[in-house]
Amino acid sequence: MxxxxxNAQTGSPSKYDTLIAATNSIDPVQTIVVHPCDETSxxxxxxxxxxxxxxxxxxxPEGKIRNTADTxxxxxxxxxxxxxxxxxxxxxxxxxxxxAARGELLMKGSLHTDELMRSITAKAGGLRTDRRVxxxxxxxxxxxxxxxxxxDAAINIFPDLDGKRDIIQNAIDLFVQAGFGTAPRVAILSAxxxxxxxxxxxxxxxxxxxxxxRGQITGGVLDGPLAFDNAIDPDAARIKGIESEVAGRAxxxxxxxxxxxxxxxKNLAYFAKADSAGVVLGAKVPVVLTSRADSPRARMASCxxxxxxxxxxxxxxxxxxx
Numbered sequence: 001m002x003x004x005x006x007n008a009q010t011g012s013p014s015k016y017d018t019l020i021a022a023t024n025s026i027d028p029v030q031t032i033v034v035h036p037c038d039e040t041s042x043x044x045x046x047x048x049x050x051x052x053x054x055x056x057x058x059x060x061p062e063g064k065i066r067n068t069a070d071t072x073x074x075x076x077x078x079x080x081x082x083x084x085x086x087x088x089x090x091x092x093x094x095x096x097x098x099x100a101a102r103g104e105l106l107m108k109g110s111l112h113t114d115e116l117m118r119s120i121t122a123k124a125g126g127l128r129t130d131r132r133v134x135x136x137x138x139x140x141x142x143x144x145x146x147x148x149x150x151x152d153a154a155i156n157i158f159p160d161l162d163g164k165r166d167i168i169q170n171a172i173d174l175f176v177q178a179g180f181g182t183a184p185r186v187a188i189l190s191a192x193x194x195x196x197x198x199x200x201x202x203x204x205x206x207x208x209x210x211x212x213x214r215g216q217i218t219g220g221v222l223d224g225p226l227a228f229d230n231a232i233d234p235d236a237a238r239i240k241g242i243e244s245e246v247a248g249r250a251x252x253x254x255x256x257x258x259x260x261x262x263x264x265x266k267n268l269a270y271f272a273k274a275d276s277a278g279v280v281l282g283a284k285v286p287v288v289l290t291s292r293a294d295s296p297r298a299r300m301a302s303c304x305x306x307x308x309x310x311x312x313x314x315x316x317x318x319x320x321x322x
Contacts, residue, residue, distance in 0.1 A: 015140040015147045016275055016301040022179055028055040029104050029307040032097050034116055035060040035090040036109035039072040040292055044299035046074055053303045060090040087111035091119035095127055098285055104310045107288040120283050132166035133282040136174055137265045138305050141274040149252040153261025161204050165217055170281040171252050172220040177312035178305050187231035187250035188224025193240060201256035221245050277302035286310055
C-alpha cells in the first residue's frame with residue numbers, strides 16, 4: 001500500500017499518512033535494527049530510511065544480511081552493518097550499541113520478539129528503567145475518527161495494578177510526545193461499565209481513575225470501567241447514561257490483559273480493516289516492534305511514531321540540561 005493511500009470511506013489522507021508526514025519536521029533518528037535477515041524486515045528498514053524517518057545501523061550476520069539484499073534486489077550500499085553471529089548475539093549487541101549512544105531507537109528485524117525482549121529487559125546490561133516495559137498498538141481504524149491506541153496487547157500477560165499504572169502512563173506519554181495531541185482520553189476497558197467484585201478488572205479500573213485524581217497518573221483524562229461499545233460509541237454511552245469526557249470518544253483503550261488486547265487488536269485489523277503500528281515503551285529507548293503480517297505503510301508508521309517520540313525525548317533532555 002503506497003503512502004498516497006486514502007481512507008476509502010472519506011477520500012481523505014489516512015491517519016498514517018499524516019503521521020508519516022509529521023516526521024518531515026525532524027531529523028532522521030539513528031536506529032539500531034536487530035537481525036534484519038529476511039526480505040520483509042529489510043525492505044521495511046529501507047522504506048523508512050528512504051522516507052527520511054530513520055538512519056539505520058544493521059546488526060546481525062553480515063553475510064546473511066547481504067545475501068538477503070542481493071536476492072531481493074535491495075540496495076544497502078552505504079548502510080553500516082555490525083556483524084553478529086546469530087539473532088541472540090544481534091539482540092545483545094544492539095543493546096550494547098544503545099548504551100554506547102550509537103542509536104536512539106531499536107527496531108526488530110526477523111528474530112523472535114522474546115529474543116529481543118530478553119536482551120532489553122535483562123537485569124544486568126539491559127535497557128530497563130523504573131517503568132514497566134509495555135506495548136502500544138497505534139491503530140488506524142477507517143471507521144473511527146481518532147487514531148486509537150490499544151495497550152497492552154503484546155508484552156504484559158496479566159498486569160497488576162502497578163503494572164497498569166505504568167502501561168497507561170507509557171501510552172499517555174507516547175500520545176503527547178509523538179504529537180497526537182494533549183490530555184488524551186483514556187478508557188479502561190472491562191466487560192461492563194459498573195464496578196463489581198465479580199469482575200476484578202472493574203475494581204482495578206476504578207482504582208486507576210482514583211490514582212489519576214491523586215496525581216499518580218498524569219497527562220491524560222481517565223474513565224473506567226467502560227465496556228468497549230460505550231468507550232468508542234457516543235450513542236452507546238448515551239443509552240447507558242454515561243456522561244464523561246472519555247465515554248464514546250476514547251483515544252487510548254487500556255485492556256484488562258494481553259489476551260483481551262490481542263483479540264481486540266486483531267479483530268480491528270481483520271474485521272475493521274485497520275492498520276496497526278507497534279511500539280514498545282518503558283525502556284531507555286523506544287522499540288519498533290513489527291510483525292510479518294504488517295503492511296509496508298504500517299511498518300513505516302511504526303518507525304514514524306517511535307521516531308517522533310524519540311525526537312521529543314531528545315529535545316526534553318536537551319532542555320533539562322540547559
